[in-house]
Amino acid sequence: MLSETQQTAATLSRRTFLKGLTGTAAGIGLSQIFNPKLISAMTKGLETHPVLWIQGQGCTGCSVSLLNSVEPTIKKILLEIISLQYHPTIMASEGETALENMYRVAKEYKGKFSLAVEGAIPMAADGKYCISGEMNHKEITMLQMTKELGEMAGSVLAIGSCAAYGGIPAAKGNLTEATGVQGVFKKFGIKTPVVNIPGCPSHPDWIVGSIAHLLTKGIPEVDENGRPLLFFGENIHENCPYLEYFDKDIFSATFTQKKGCRMELGCKGPDVNADCFRRRWNNGLNWCVENAVCIGCVEPGFPDAFSPFYEKA
Numbered sequence: 001m002l003s004e005t006q007q008t009a010a011t012l013s014r015r016t017f018l019k020g021l022t023g024t025a026a027g028i029g030l031s032q033i034f035n036p037k038l039i040s041a042m043t044k045g046l047e048t049h050p051v052l053w054i055q056g057q058g059c060t061g062c063s064v065s066l067l068n069s070v071e072p073t074i075k076k077i078l079l080e081i082i083s084l085q086y087h088p089t090i091m092a093s094e095g096e097t098a099l100e101n102m103y104r105v106a107k108e109y110k111g112k113f114s115l116a117v118e119g120a121i122p123m124a125a126d127g128k129y130c131i132s133g134e135m136n137h138k139e140i141t142m143l144q145m146t147k148e149l150g151e152m153a154g155s156v157l158a159i160g161s162c163a164a165y166g167g168i169p170a171a172k173g174n175l176t177e178a179t180g181v182q183g184v185f186k187k188f189g190i191k192t193p194v195v196n197i198p199g200c201p202s203h204p205d206w207i208v209g210s211i212a213h214l215l216t217k218g219i220p221e222v223d224e225n226g227r228p229l230l231f232f233g234e235n236i237h238e239n240c241p242y243l244e245y246f247d248k249d250i251f252s253a254t255f256t257q258k259k260g261c262r263m264e265l266g267c268k269g270p271d272v273n274a275d276c277f278r279r280r281w282n283n284g285l286n287w288c289v290e291n292a293v294c295i296g297c298v299e300p301g302f303p304d305a306f307s308p309f310y311e312k313a
């Protein structure tokens with residue numbers, strides 16, 4: 001039982017979180033979370049809506065990106081916002097004990113929990129290119145885990161471009177037949193709804209915001225590539241601070257030439273939808289186009305469709 005002081009602290013920190021979520025940008029569409037009914041729904045969701053996070057073919061960059069969340073802090077996210085019951089990188093538990101708990105939670109919350117998938121899923125060799133665990137001396141492939149948990153989940157979040165569309169593991173060659181979650185579900189007839197939160201890596205606000213939306217209002221509205229419109233509904237080029245230079249045919253010849261559109265340097269902004277131009281990265285410090293170019297990391301077909309990165313499309 002929480003003391004009065006602890007209850008006040010918990011309420012304040014939740015308010016700070018909500019303020020942070022909604023304060024980043026008026027356009028993210030989460031401002032209604034201030035509504036008391038939705039705050040109460042979120043609290044209820046915490047108790048009834050666990051998240052299981054599994055990892056396949058990836059670099060763990062999306063987990064690192066989530067750990068870099070500044071407002072709210074990762075501590076707040078893990079202790080007060082998301083009931084994360086399994087995460088191979090950050091959980092204290094390990095081995096069979098952790099896996100047993102994961103499957104226990106999946107059974108107990110069947111149809112209610114959310115499965116977060118990070119990394120692509122290799123389909124070749126019956127999934128043997130990625131072993132995600134072992135129970136009773138039997139290997140469990142990422143493919144098997146994705147199918148089993150995906151069928152039991154109420155919703156799936158495909159976090160990062162690898163889980164969403166195959167990403168770098170699915171680039172030219174692709175001997176392992178790396179595939180995104182929807183590709184696996186299509187092949188095996190799994191109907192659980194999937195929300196793609198691509199990016200290489202995915203922005204922490206996109207991950208936390210999408211989970212908050214799930215807890216409070218259900219599955220967010222998505223575009224034709226399965227991405228929440230809240231974060232992927234706007235074109236980078238059309239909203240770019242360098243658009244005025246593009247309109248005047250002024251192009252940067254080098255990365256240090258700040259007054260000029262970056263298209264000649266390889267910027268793929270016109271073909272990319274994401275709110276990086278407003279949200280920015282590293283706690284709002286900077287974003288790709290300010291230092292280099294947009295390489296289309298949130299789009300299906302990345303990286304091949306946008307290579308070579310530093311040549312004009």
Ligand code: SF4
Nearest residue numbers: 237240261262267269
């Ligand atoms: S820098 Fe890129 S996104 Fe910005 S105006 Fe030029 S081409 Fe468009």
Ligand code: SF4
Nearest residue numbers: 276288294295296297
């Ligand atoms: S600006 Fe382009 S490359 Fe950079 S994170 Fe956004 S979508 Fe990805």
